[in-house]
Amino acid sequence: MYYLNIKNLTKKYGENTVLNNINLQVEKGNFISLLGPSGCGKTTTLRLIAGFEDADYGEVIVDGEKINELPVYKRNIGMVFQSYALFPHMNVEQNIAYGLEQRKISKQEIKKRVEEIIEMVQLKGFEKRKPKQLSGGQQQRVALARALIIKPRLLLLDESLSALDKKLRVEMQIELKQIQKKIGITTIFVTHDQEEALTMSDKVAVMYKGEIIQIDTPENIYEYPKTSFVADFLGQANFFRGKVISKQNELYEILLDNNKKFKFESTKPVEIGDNIILTIRPEKMNIHKEKPENTHFIKGKIEFVTYAGDNSLYRIKSLDKEVKVQKQNFKRDFSYNIGDEVYISWDKKSSLILYK
Ligand SMILES: Nc1ncnc2c1ncn2[C@@H]1O[C@H](COP(=O)(O)OP(=O)(O)OP(=O)(O)O)[C@@H](O)[C@H]1O
Ligand SMILES: [Mg+2]
Numbered sequence: 001m002y003y004l005n006i007k008n009l010t011k012k013y014g015e016n017t018v019l020n021n022i023n024l025q026v027e028k029g030n031f032i033s034l035l036g037p038s039g040c041g042k043t044t045t046l047r048l049i050a051g052f053e054d055a056d057y058g059e060v061i062v063d064g065e066k067i068n069e070l071p072v073y074k075r076n077i078g079m080v081f082q083s084y085a086l087f088p089h090m091n092v093e094q095n096i097a098y099g100l101e102q103r104k105i106s107k108q109e110i111k112k113r114v115e116e117i118i119e120m121v122q123l124k125g126f127e128k129r130k131p132k133q134l135s136g137g138q139q140q141r142v143a144l145a146r147a148l149i150i151k152p153r154l155l156l157l158d159e160s161l162s163a164l165d166k167k168l169r170v171e172m173q174i175e176l177k178q179i180q181k182k183i184g185i186t187t188i189f190v191t192h193d194q195e196e197a198l199t200m201s202d203k204v205a206v207m208y209k210g211e212i213i214q215i216d217t218p219e220n221i222y223e224y225p226k227t228s229f230v231a232d233f234l235g236q237a238n239f240f241r242g243k244v245i246s247k248q249n250e251l252y253e254i255l256l257d258n259n260k261k262f263k264f265e266s267t268k269p270v271e272i273g274d275n276i277i278l279t280i281r282p283e284k285m286n287i288h289k290e291k292p293e294n295t296h297f298i299k300g301k302i303e304f305v306t307y308a309g310d311n312s313l314y315r316i317k318s319l320d321k322e323v324k325v326q327k328q329n330f331k332r333d334f335s336y337n338i339g340d341e342v343y344i345s346w347d348k349k350s351s352l353i354l355y356k
Pocket of ligand 2: 042043044
């Protein structure tokens, strides 16, 4: 039995279907990310689970109990909002204790639990400060402590790290994961940062226009996306769209949308007449100055290079389209330059055939 089971969840605002039949199953203690572009329905999903909105259709079941008709305060779910929503006139301690005071818990018990949680989120020494006297990362910790102190059945985090700068965000990602693991709390984390979703999650659910397109482990969703949308949203990808016009063992030829013909090998069989999208990630392609042997390749001309420290991205005009190739900068070898004629190769196992 799944700890969290969302069945056919549907939400409309007027004529606009914002969530269309969402199904999501989460095992106890797992960390799931909802990843998708702005407006796809991530926050709405969290709001329906927490009870801030009512669903038009569907069920939310936590630990065997149907909760979607319960009022917010009876659901016992911790939510951290993107804006943190801390009470500005209360200090750290008071902000954290608020949820327990609402629940009429004894002063002594509150004191003990506030101390414990302040220790856990590393806010010792900051108890008397007001939110505006804290950094973004510290405010984030207060918001997390406030959500966790009620010992919620589920933790919902809405883009809660996105206000932090990159370095602090990565630190908070690790801290958040450690706390989550330690308490073993089942967590749904909303983000539109694909790297954050991949590094933190047991599973990633990719959403688009109110639907979950794919839910899978980070590795599977990156290496084996089911659609070109998922491939494109999680990192970068080259797409060669066209119709298969010939086949011989593992060697195929396609007529691309732009009327160029293109030969490639594939371990996955496709049929003549199929409309396919051959998909290859930029880091799985290689560039060469000389014609590579024993592999099939395409020829092109470097049009643009973006240096990003550990890697460089080469935009290469090939087959009348732009092909992106990423190269790790292991050595200080920057001998490929704009205007160079190059060959691009890849292993047939690195490509993927998609149909939409
Ligand atoms: N109260 C509301 N009334 C009408 N439409 C709404 C309401 N709340 C959200 N929407 C619409 O529902 C859709 C989904 O919104 P939601 O906030 O869930 O998106 P999101 O995936 O969280 O996006 P973002 O990444 O920008 O936060 C959007 O088109 C939004 O305009
Ligand atoms: Mg949102």
